Amino acid sequence: xxxxxxxxxxxxxxxxxxxxxxxxxxxxxxxxxxxxxxxxxxxxxxxxxxxxxxxxxxxxxxxxxxxxxxxxxxxxxxxxxxxxxxxxxxxxxxxxxxxxxxxxxxxxxxxxxxxxxxxxxxxxxxxxxxxxxxxxxxxxxxxxxxxxxxxxxxxxxxxxxxxxxxxxxxxxxxxxxxxxxxxxxxxxxxxxxxxxxxxxxxxxxxxxxxxxxxxxxxxxxxxxxxxxxxxxxxxxxxxxxxxxxxxxxxxxxxxxxxxxxxxxxxxxxxxxxxxxxxxxxxxxxxxxxxxxxxxxxxxxxxxxxxxxxxxxxxxxxxxxxxxxxxxxxxxxxxxxxxxxxxxxxxxxxxxxxxxxxxxxxxx
Numbered sequence: 095x096x097x098x099x100x101x102x103x104x105x106x107x108x109x110x111x112x113x114x115x116x117x118x119x120x121x122x123x124x125x126x127x128x129x130x131x132x133x134x135x136x137x138x139x140x141x142x143x144x145x146x147x148x149x150x151x152x153x154x155x156x157x158x159x160x161x162x163x164x165x166x167x168x169x170x171x172x173x174x175x176x177x178x179x180x181x182x183x184x185x186x187x188x189x190x191x192x193x194x195x196x197x198x199x200x201x202x203x204x205x206x207x208x209x210x211x212x213x214x215x216x217x218x219x220x221x222x223x224x225x226x227x228x229x230x231x232x233x234x235x236x237x238x239x240x241x242x243x244x245x246x247x248x249x250x251x252x253x254x255x256x257x258x259x260x261x262x263x264x265x266x267x268x269x270x271x272x273x274x275x276x277x278x279x280x281x282x283x284x285x286x287x288x289x290x291x292x293x294x295x296x297x298x299x300x301x302x303x304x305x306x307x308x309x310x311x312x313x314x315x316x317x318x319x320x321x322x323x324x325x326x327x328x329x330x331x332x333x334x335x336x337x338x339x340x341x342x343x344x345x346x347x348x349x350x351x352x353x354x355x356x357x358x359x360x361x362x363x364x365x366x367x368x369x370x371x372x373x374x375x376x377x378x379x380x381x382x383x384x385x386x387x388x389x390x391x392x393x394x395x396x397x398x399x400x401x402x403x404x405x406x407x408x409x410x411x412x413x414x415x416x417x418x419x420x421x422x423x424x425x426x427x428x429x430x431x432x433x434x435x436x437x438x439x440x441x442x443x444x445x446x447x448x449x450x451x452x453x454x455x456x457x
Contacts, residue, residue, distance in 0.1 A: 095404060097124070098124075099403070100124035101126045101406075102371070102389055103123065103127075103362070104128065104129055105120075105123070105125050105375055105376075105382045106128065106129045106376035107377070107379060107382075110140060110144065111143070119382070120152060121151045124152050126410050127210065128156065130144070130169070131160075136173075138173055138205055139426060142206060142207040142424070142426055144207075145207035157210045160206075160208045160210070160212070162177075162202065162211045163214065164179050165181065167213075167230060170202055173432075174435055175436050176443065178443050180215060181230070181232055182446050184242050185450055185453075186449035186453065192249070193248050196247060196250040197252050198438060199249070200250040201253045201438070202439070204424050205427045205431060209255060209256060209419045210257075210419075213257060213258065213260075214243045214259060214260075215232075216240070216260065216293035216294070217231045217260070217261060217264050217266045218231060218233065218236060218264060219266065222267050222268065223266050223268050225269070226268065226269070240296045243293060243297060243300075244300055247301060254418070254419050255419060256417070257301060258305045259293065260304070261307030262294055262304050263311065263331070264291065265277070265309055266289070267290065272308040272351035273350060275350055276310055276318065276350070276352070277310070277351065278310045279309050281313060286314070298337055298340075301340055302340050302341065303341045303343050304338060305343050305344070305374075306328060307320075307322065308320040308321065308345055308349055309351065311327075314327065314331075319355065320351060322352055322364075322368070322370070323352065323356060323364035323365060323368055325368040325369060328342055329368060332369070341371045341372060341410065341413055342372070343372040344365045344373050346374050346377075347362060347374060347385070358375070358381040360388070361373075362389060363385075366399075366403055366406060372410065389403065
């Protein structure tokens with residue numbers, strides 16, 4: 095089982111090309127996936143080659159992941175131009191555009207070599223979180239957030255890309271940025287269930303992955319444990335009460351919101367112990383290796399944890415075996431293909447702009 099422990103990790107790294115150091119890391123860990131950021135992306139051809147080199151290091155199909163929402167979270171802007179934000183697409187008022195947003199982002203992901211997009215956001219657009227979430231959240235109404243997310247996920251799927259709804263159980267009422275702080279959301283269980291959690295209930299069969307955030311909800315856990323480390327939230331509420339059967343991935347465990355609660359290796363072990371399947375560690379190589387070694391040690395010394403880890407490894411490998419998105423190959427992007435993609439993006443942005451102007455004129 096130790097040889098499969100890497101299937102509990104999705105890892106990030108520095109650099110824009112395969113290096114001996116990165117090759118050694120991926121070959122040794124055999125991770126479930128890799129995640130790239132703008133720092134890794136220079137061009138579409140370079141990114142496609144880098145991801146191909148990453149896949150060559152591992153023996154099991156690889157999740158090649160990116161955060162690509164449009165708007166402020168747009169990793170490809172410098173290569174193919176900007177993609178409209180979720181809020182801008184939603185404000186245009188045409189439901190058909192929601193799927194088109196997912197399809198055009200999915201198409202971009204595919205051209206670059208990605209098969210997994212950590213999007214869409216289903217956090218509710220409450221005033222409390224506006225300064226943090228901005229244009230990433232679409233509506234304070236759960237039903238409207240679900241409409242957008244369902245369309246976006248269908249668009250991703252039509253492009254051959256896996257999606258992930260985030261940040262469970264919802265950061266709409268959080269007033270701090272989990273990249274730096276641990277927000278404490280003071281809402282009752284009843285309010286959370288009817289509002290923030292509603293999109294996860296509605297989309298439990300639509301979303302291949304749920305990405306779990308780092309906020310604390312003391313009305314539920316009676317302490318300040320981040321959701322990403324909470325058995326109550328993951329194993330009991332998400333899995334049992336909501337009945338979610340897909341993959342559960344943590345938000346980046348290098349974020350301040352979780353590291354204020356536990357050092358990185360304890361956070362990785364804690365996420366898996368709580369019922370998570372994939373610990374996401376996005377940047378620092380030492381954090382990746384410390385987490386991997388801690389998981390290996392825990393599996394060898396703790397039979398109960400070993401059973402829990404084995405369950406997630408089986409779920410990840412089973413998912414990969416069934417996933418046509420991971421088997422689908424994409425050719426090296428040509429200049430013509432990139433020009434077409436840039437033109438489609440520009441046209442979509444103009445369509446969003448004109449629909450919004452038209453809607454405002456009718457108001």
